Amino acid sequence: MTACASDSESLKSCTFIYGNVHVAYHVKRKVAAAGKPRKISIRVTPDSQVVVSAPKDANANDIHDAVMKRAKWIYNSLQSFGDQQFHVQPRRYVSGEMQFYLGRRYVLKVVENTDSAPRVKMERGKLLVHLPKFRADKAEHVRELIKQWYRVRAHYIFNARLQQLLPQASWVNDLPEFRILSMKKQWGSCSTQGTLILNPHLVKAPRDCIDYVILHELCHIKEHNHGERFYRLLRQVMPEWKSNKQHLDNMAELFLND
Numbered sequence: 345m346t347a348c349a350s351d352s353e354s355l356k357s358c359t360f361i362y363g364n365v366h367v368a369y370h371v372k373r374k375v376a377a378a379g380k381p382r383k384i385s386i387r388v389t390p391d392s393q394v395v396v397s398a399p400k401d402a403n404a405n406d407i408h409d410a411v412m413k414r415a416k417w418i419y420n421s422l423q424s425f426g427d428q429q430f431h432v433q434p435r436r437y438v439s440g441e442m443q444f445y446l447g448r449r450y451v452l453k454v455v456e457n458t459d460s461a462p463r464v465k466m467e468r469g470k471l472l473v474h475l476p477k478f479r480a481d482k483a484e485h486v487r488e489l490i491k492q493w494y495r496v497r498a499h500y501i502f503n504a505r506l507q508q509l510l511p512q513a514s515w516v517n518d519l520p521e522f523r524i525l526s527m528k529k530q531w532g533s534c535s536t537q538g539t540l541i542l543n544p545h546l547v548k549a550p551r552d553c554i555d556y557v558i559l560h561e562l563c564h565i566k567e568h569n570h571g572e573r574f575y576r577l578l579r580q581v582m583p584e585w586k587s588n589k590q591h592l593d594n595m596a597e598l599f600l601n602d
Contacts, residue, residue, distance in 0.1 A: 358396075360411060362419045369394035369418075371407060384410040388421035389447060389550065389591070435601060437486040443471045444599060445497070447550030454486055464493040491544075491602075498524055498547040505554055506540075512581045513562040520565065528600065531557045531592060534564035548599045549592060556588035 356371040369386075374397055382399040384407055389395065398407050411418070435441060441452045450471040460474040462485070473486050502522060510519060522540035527533075533541045540561045546554055559581050567574035578585050592599075 358411075360408075360415065362415045365419065367394065367415075367418060367422065369396055369411065371396045371398055373398060373400045373402075375400055386411065386414055386418065388418060388425065392422050392425050392594075393591070394418055394422070435487070437483045437490070443490065444548035445471070446501070446547065447553070452486075452490075454482070456482075462489055464489050487602075494547055495524055495544045498542070498544040501547050501554065502542050502558070505551065505558055509555060509558055509562070509581075512559065513565070515566045516562055520562070526602075532561045534561040536568070538565045545599050545602070549595065552584075553588045553592050556582060556585050556592070560585070 357368060358371055359366050359368050361367070370393065372395060382402075384396065384398045384402060386394070386396050396407060396411060398410075437452070437454075439452060439454045443450045443452050445466065450466060450469060453470045453472050455472055455474045456477040457474055460476070462473075462475045464471065464473050466472070471490070473489055475482070475485055475489065502524070506522065507519065510516060516538075520538050520540055522542055524544050525541050526545065527541075527543045531543050531546050535541065540558070542557065542561075546557055560578060563574055563577045563581070567577055582588070
């Protein structure tokens with residue numbers, strides 16, 4: 345059984361029943377890129393949202409069938425994320441822990457190898473950390489390697505998104521400078537000179553959330569407070585900013601857990 349209500353032309357809020365549980369999901373319609381097959385994909389985000397991406401011409405029954413075929417996986421994923429958010433423990437930086445990157449979960453795997461230089465890489469859903477054997481401070485070494493990796497990835501991703509988003513900020517003439525700075529309670533800020541300061545932990549969030557923070561700070565270049573003119577400007581460049589902010593707020597404890 346399923347029910348849907350339209351939020352906009354491209355988004356519908358729907359529900360289905362799994363056992364005795366009502367599960368909500370959002371259907372996003374999209375146009376497939378030229379030459380690429382059109383298919384229905386389903387993902388469960390870390391803040392327990394179920395998002396179904398479907399071609400614009402996909403039949404409603406086909407979408408429903410695709411969701412129901414993965415109903416058990418959806419339910420289990422929601423349970424897993426819910427348990428994880430309820431029991432946020434200090435990280436120990438050992439194999440099996442969860443790490444996040446661009447909104448996706450990765451399982452940490454520590455590989456000790458005397459022939460391998462210390463390094464971090466992603467591979468098939470895992471975040472692999474290679475380091476020499478027999479280090480007394482292994483956990484701290486893993487922590488520092490991951491911290492450095494996040495900073496490098498954050499600089500690359502933030503620079504790319506900033507360049508992509510800049511045309512939307514018509515009031516900004518040149519690409520602004522930005523700095524990476526770990527913060528406990530802020531995702532970003534903007535100096536009076538127009539320099540953006542972005543939290544490297546933000547790279548753990550989905551791109552839409554990263555875009556929200558960057559556009560938020562770009563708006564501060566023109567409007568230095570959170571008055572009505574600021575929010576009018578933010579709505580102009582990102583009408584859905586509230587949902588992206590809510591996503592970040594929901595996941596802050598996990599993303600900022602260091």
